[in-house]
Amino acid sequence: MRRDWSRLIALPLQNHLLSLHCIMAETPLNHSTDPCTNGEHSGHPAVPSSPTAMGTRGGDDDIPTVDFDVLIHGAADQRTQAIRDLRRACEDWGFFMVINLGVPEELKEAMMETCKELFSLPEEDKAEYLEAGPMDPIRIGTGFLSVVDGVRYWRDYLKMFAHPELHCPAKPAKLRDVAAEYAAKTRDLLLSLAEAISESLGLDGGRISEALDLESCFQILVANHYPPYTGSDSRTGLGMPAHSDHGLLTLLFQNGIDGLQVEHNGQWLLAKPLPGAFFVIAGDQLEHVVQIVSNGRYKGVLHRAVVGGERARMSMVSMISPCLDTVVEPVPELVHDGQGLEFRGVRYRDYMEHQQSNKLNGKAALDIARVQIDIAGLRK
Numbered sequence: 001m002r003r004d005w006s007r008l009i010a011l012p013l014q015n016h017l018l019s020l021h022c023i024m025a026e027t028p029l030n031h032s033t034d035p036c037t038n039g040e041h042s043g044h045p046a047v048p049s050s051p052t053a054m055g056t057r058g059g060d061d062d063i064p065t066v067d068f069d070v071l072i073h074g075a076a077d078q079r080t081q082a083i084r085d086l087r088r089a090c091e092d093w094g095f096f097m098v099i100n101l102g103v104p105e106e107l108k109e110a111m112m113e114t115c116k117e118l119f120s121l122p123e124e125d126k127a128e129y130l131e132a133g134p135m136d137p138i139r140i141g142t143g144f145l146s147v148v149d150g151v152r153y154w155r156d157y158l159k160m161f162a163h164p165e166l167h168c169p170a171k172p173a174k175l176r177d178v179a180a181e182y183a184a185k186t187r188d189l190l191l192s193l194a195e196a197i198s199e200s201l202g203l204d205g206g207r208i209s210e211a212l213d214l215e216s217c218f219q220i221l222v223a224n225h226y227p228p229y230t231g232s233d234s235r236t237g238l239g240m241p242a243h244s245d246h247g248l249l250t251l252l253f254q255n256g257i258d259g260l261q262v263e264h265n266g267q268w269l270l271a272k273p274l275p276g277a278f279f280v281i282a283g284d285q286l287e288h289v290v291q292i293v294s295n296g297r298y299k300g301v302l303h304r305a306v307v308g309g310e311r312a313r314m315s316m317v318s319m320i321s322p323c324l325d326t327v328v329e330p331v332p333e334l335v336h337d338g339q340g341l342e343f344r345g346v347r348y349r350d351y352m353e354h355q356q357s358n359k360l361n362g363k364a365a366l367d368i369a370r371v372q373i374d375i376a377g378l379r380k
Contacts, residue, residue, distance in 0.1 A: 062264075063271060064089035066280075068189070069100040071196050087200035094282035094301030095262045097273055098251075101189055103182075105276075111182050111316050112255055114175040115223035119156055125171050135353055137167035154307045155240055156225040162318075163187055163219035179221055186318035187219050190249050193280065194320070197249075201298070212248065212285065212322035218348070220247070222317035226259060226307045244300035245283035246355040247321035252279045257313035263302040271303075284355075285321060285328055285348065324349040 066089060067074075071082040089096035118140075123130070129140040139159040161167045162183035168176040191214060195205040209215065224240075242263065253273075254260065260271040260279065271279060284300040307313065322328055329345030 063262075063269070064093060064096040065274065065277070066096055066098045067100050068098050068193075069102070072192055083196060083200050086196055090197060090200065090282060090286075090298045093262070093264060094286075094299050095264075095271075095303070096280050097277040098193070098280050099274060099277050101278055103185055103189070103278075107178070107182055107185065108253060108316070110178045111223070112314055114172055114178050115158060115316070116225070116314065117172045118158060118169060118175060118223070119225050121171055126169065129169060135349075137161040137165075138169055140169070154226060155305065156227070158221075158223040160221050161219070162221045163320075164216060182316075183219060183221055183318065186251050187217070187320060190251055190318065190320045191217070193249060197286070197298075212328065212348075213326045214248075214320070214322070216323040218247075218321040218324050220317075220319045220321070222319070224305070224313075224315045224317065226257075226305060226313040226315075228307075228310045228312050240305040242302050242304045244287075244302055245281055245319060246285070246352050247283040247319040248285040250279075250281040250283060250317055250319045252281065252315055252317050253277075254313060254315040257311050259305050259307055259313045260315070261304050261306055268304070283319070283321070284351070321352070322348040324352070 064085065066086055067082060070078050071086065074082060086096075118126070126140050129136075129138045131141045132139040137160065140157070142156055158169070160169070160179070162179065166176070166180050166183060168179055191209065194208050194214060198208040199205045201208075252260070258270055258272055261268045262271055262281075263269075273279060281303060282298065282300050286298055287300045305313075305315075324347075326348050327345040328348050328351070
């Protein structure tokens with residue numbers, strides 16, 4: 001029976017966005033409004049200056065949009081067109097918006113509110129999870145992994161393994177039920193998208209799922225909180241540096257405050273969603289497993305989070321990945337005598353641990369899966 005999540009929510013929806021800018025007055029991570037304040041959990045050494053390695057342009061209407069209801073339930077001709085649109089989105093962007101997913105607004109709001117409540121808990125209630133290791137099932141902290149960041153990015157986060165088993169902090173107590181329902185709902189949606197992506201490649205709908213053992217998929221939920229920057233200037237700082245996701249597909253929604261940027265055609269684009277839309281981000285394992293059939297065109301997209309202004313930003317992430325013990329490699333029937341083979345097989349657990357244990361650096365983590373070529377041109 002469907003739960004009425006609205007009864008679990010401390011603040012009504014109309015007050016939700018207005019109240020988020022006050023969250024840092026409550027959080028025990030205590031980000032100072034002074035960006036130069038140091039300390040393990042009492043601020044970040046600095047807000048990095050405005051990132052300008054590539055040009056940045058404002059949000060526009062170019063980001064592709066996929067109608068999930070049509071993709072799954074549309075008439076044959078509608079589905080065929082939706083599959084074509086999905087293929088173009090994966091080839092040209094590795095990133096798209098998806099509408100009509102059927103995730104109840106009450107459930108989305110409950111996830112935001114319970115995670116906001118977690119961030120505001122006293123530090124002793126979160127002590128066992130603070131700065132946990134990269135493969136620990138629950139991790140709460142700042143930045144990415146502070147021991148390797150070299151800088152504390154302007155972010156607080158909660159990461160928890162959600163499948164095949166849900167791991168959840170004990171407090172707040174209602175988080176477990178909310179997270180369990182949200183994980184199950186988004187997992188089913190992402191698995192359906194994986195089937196459609198498989199079809200877009202000319203494969204059987206279940207081929208990618210079979211190759212990655214997605215029936216036993218690994219899923220992570222992440223809550224990100226980007227505090228407001230209230231310095232005297234108008235700089236934009238980095239909440240998260242440029243990176244690609246280690247998994248297969250990432251589903252993301254945010255609290256109405258923009259800050260997600262994606263790299264497209266050599267420029268950073270501010271991603272501005274349609275009302276009610278989710279973002280879908282292609283990860284490294286999609287690039288890894290389908291690089292032959294797509295001729296290298298389906299790639300994990302580089303993205304980053306920027307912060308600025310007086311209102312906090314929150315985002316919720318649900319990511320599905322191969323089973324941890326699956327060896328990820330290009331689909332074998334599409335490889336002809338190894339010609340053009342760019343990646344070798346790598347156990348996903350090893351890949352994830354490598355990516356999560358090192359400083360974020362674009363897509364450098366994929367190097368451990370790349371086939372090495374010696375001077376004579378022979379593949380190793």
